[in-house]
Amino acid sequence: MNESEELIEQLKKGDQSSFSVVVNKYQDLVYNTALGIVQNAEDADDITQEVFVQVHLSVSSFKGDSKFSTWLYRITISKALDHEKKKKRKKRFAFVQSLFGSHEAEDIHPVEFNHPGVQLERKESAADLFRALKQLPENQRIAFTLHKVEGQTHQEIAAIMNLSIYAVESLMGRAKANLKKLLEVYYHKKIA
Amino acid sequence: MKSKEKIEEYTDKALNSLDGVERASVSPYLLTRINQKLGAEPATVWEKLIFFIGKPAIAFPALTLILVMNVLAIVSQTSSSTSAADQAASLSADDYSLTVATIYDSENP
Incomplete structure (x- = not known):
């Protein structure tokens, strides 16, 4: 049993210190993936919290058929896509409200997203790429984000x-x- | 022609803009915020059930349904109560022979 497997076993037993280790070890993986998908720092932060809450509640269902990080990526992607759907519903509602003159409608037009890990001289081009990325079908967008933002191999x-x-x-x-x-x-x- | 080249140049630049991108880091005190959320989350099945039933989207329709069922039950009972009372009276009259006894009855059992 390697170090990661041991950690997960401890986590399954409800060991709180192993949970802290897991959070510290994987927090950037989860945050960066979520950020690449939702393109908003606050939303990515919320999703990261939700992912780890989910991990804490359902780690017993992790059978170890895949790598723990693979399982974590799946939860993150699913939470990020759910978050996007909720946000789209809110935006539609805000748009309807704006038609009736309500001032609560805001953020209908998305702001430019700047990934903090992009080199300064590439920021503008990266913002253009992220804008285009939002228009891709879901599967293409996820695959491209995992490859380019998270550096994952095709395998x-x-x-x-x-x-x-x-x-x-x-x-x-x-x-x-x-x-x-x-x-x-x-x-x-x-x-x- | 020049603008076409420029478009191509910009496009290639954008497509390669994520090469060498670094991982973004989450804001501090994530663990504290997660623990706060975990404290607020229901743990046991019963707590989860109560949490689910307590949601306004579930609680209000359920209460409305119970109220409607009660009103329907009361309305159907009051409409059938008079006929039920008559039936009960005739049944008990038959069972206990609650009829006026005459001299003829006592002499001819």
Whole structure:
């Protein structure tokens, strides 16, 4: 039994100190993944908390068939997508409210997202990429984010998304092609 | 022609902008905030059930349903109560032979 497996076993037994170790060890993995998907620091922070609460409550259901980090990625992606759906519903409601003159409607138009880990000279281009990324289909967006933001290999992404490596490669290819098209349209409008 | 090249250049730059990106770090005191949330979360099955029933989205429709069922039960009972009373009276009259006894009855059992 390796160190990680031992840690998870302790966590299953309800050991509070192992939970602290797990949080410290994986917090950036969870936060960075959530941030790449929702593109908002506060939301990513909330999702990170929700993920670890979920881990604490359902660690007994982790059978060890996959790596613990793979399980964690799956929970994070699921929570982030749920969060996005909730936010979209709120935005729709805020839009309806704004039609009736309510001033509570805010944040209808998304603000530019700047990932804190991007090098300064690339910030502007990265913001354009993140804007385009939001328009991709869910699966393509997740695969691209895991690869580019989290640095996961195609094999690891396949394990996380329960897909074959071939399917992940195909998703990545389509994601890049779609992003290229979207960016070209965006820059064409910007330059013209 | 020049603008096409520029578009291509910008696009490539954007597509490669995440190369070498560093992992973003979560804000401090995450564990404290998680523990606070865990303290607020119901732990046992019963607590979870009470937490679920206590939600306004569940509690109000459930209360309304109970009230409607009660009102329906009262209305149906009051409409059938008169006929039920008559039936009960005739049944007990038959069972206990609650009829006026005559001299003819006592002499011819």
